[in-house]
Amino acid sequence: MNLLVWLEPWEFSPTVVVAVVLTAVLFARGVSKAKVSIARQLSFWFGLIALYVALHTRLDYFFEHEFFMHRAQHLVLHHLGPFFIALSYPGAAIRAGIPFSWRQRFVRPVLQTRVVRATLDVVMHPVVAVVLFVGLIYFWLLSPVHFVAMLDWRLYRVMNWSMVIDGLLFWWLVLDSRAAPPARLSPGRRVLIVIAAIPPQILLGAFIFFSSHELYPVYSICGRAFTWLSPMRDQQIGGLLVWIPGSMMSVIGALIALRHWMRLSGRGRLRDGRKAPAKAANPAHSRASPAGQP
Template sequence: MSLLDYLLPYDFSPLTILSYMLVMGFYGVGLIRMPEQDRPGSLRIFAFTLGVLICYAVMQTRFDYYAQYMFFVHRGQHLILHHIGPILIALSNPLPVMRFWFAKISPGWRHTLRPLGWVYNVLQQPFIALFLFVGLIYFWLWPSIHFDAMLSRDLYWVMNWSMLLDGLLFWWLIFDPRPPAITSSLGYGRRMLVLAAAGVLQMFLGAWIVFSRDMVYDVYEVCGRAWPLDPEVDQLLGGMLTYIP
């Protein structure tokens, strides 16, 4: 296979490609049109771009094929969608670009979009954010649900998008650059508690997968694996990728 074959989508999704194009388009145009004194530095621009691109890569390149036929690659895919990509985007602090575009919205549209703000505020409550962040990992790795998700194209896309969107919400809660003393952002101590709780709960799940004596995810036996890797090794590597973060 050529490099182009690896870069082309394995499972072409117009909605996914359009979504990423809009994100990069609005970000790029915002950078060009916003006042220079408000423009993020080159390192932050690089972090945002890298975060978006690696999320795109695991969803719309040949990587997605391997994620569907190898458990440990699937866990690597979700490691990027739920952790690494959103962390880079949150650390890039895209708030200045978002504020630039928000200022362009008419008062009527702002009123229409207000319910989204209410939903966002609810989802950013510490307990709810923690429950969703860890709960989605457990939910999609529940053996029977995971089996169905890997065999259903629609459910598979719901799984991947839910992991990405929840990762963006959670890591923004953790890395929100606004000072807690004068904004509604979470205090630093509570951020550390939420992060520690998420890490411990995810480690429990990873340890269960690693030390399980039986094949937990037999869907990869049904569909076949992309590489001739021993099933126990595949599960072990996937469990380690779940455990380490």
């Protein structure tokens, strides 16, 4: 069989094609201007291709007809793909790839609107970021919600895109290599939020794995791609994918965030909140002393 056949979409989606092609073109245009290293380029292309494969190939048939394949898909959409895209730090390259007149006329005004800024402030708040990252996994795996999402193609696409967007926002927040500011969070908080996302994933994966009954009968009703795999075995493998690889990705993210923290600390680029008030108080004290002298 021709392997290229697997790259054909199971269900064509113009949204996926436009989003992937536009992102690829902007990054390719901006690479030379932003001087992106080969390692970062490889990380970006790996992440983008992984998202495309998980969204727009014949594998989508298996994602819709086996629970463990569905969990593998979301592992790519929510963890692997966004992780490697964020790890490539593509912001400067993508920005450089946008024509200057477009940035001035469209991009900058939109990003500076009150609605966009307020939305980003909310979704990228550390507590909200963790709740969204873990909460979306739980929400789409609620049995009644999952049943409807796998039957309604519109809700199915909303589910997949919500995982992609949230994954990009979360990993962008965690893997930011800069000090704060300009980064939204300090290095220490970036380590904490990704660690906070680990226990809920372990609990959910363990619950699915050890469950004594079938939680997601939609796959049996619609027909399974692998008839030789029992429903309970399929569910156990899916639970393991939530439990182990998902948690391990968070551990790797925490280690990278910790590395950034140590690097910034070694270069003296972390703000010390204790020293700033002291420095501000000393001049006032020195000015007041002469006035109080007899």
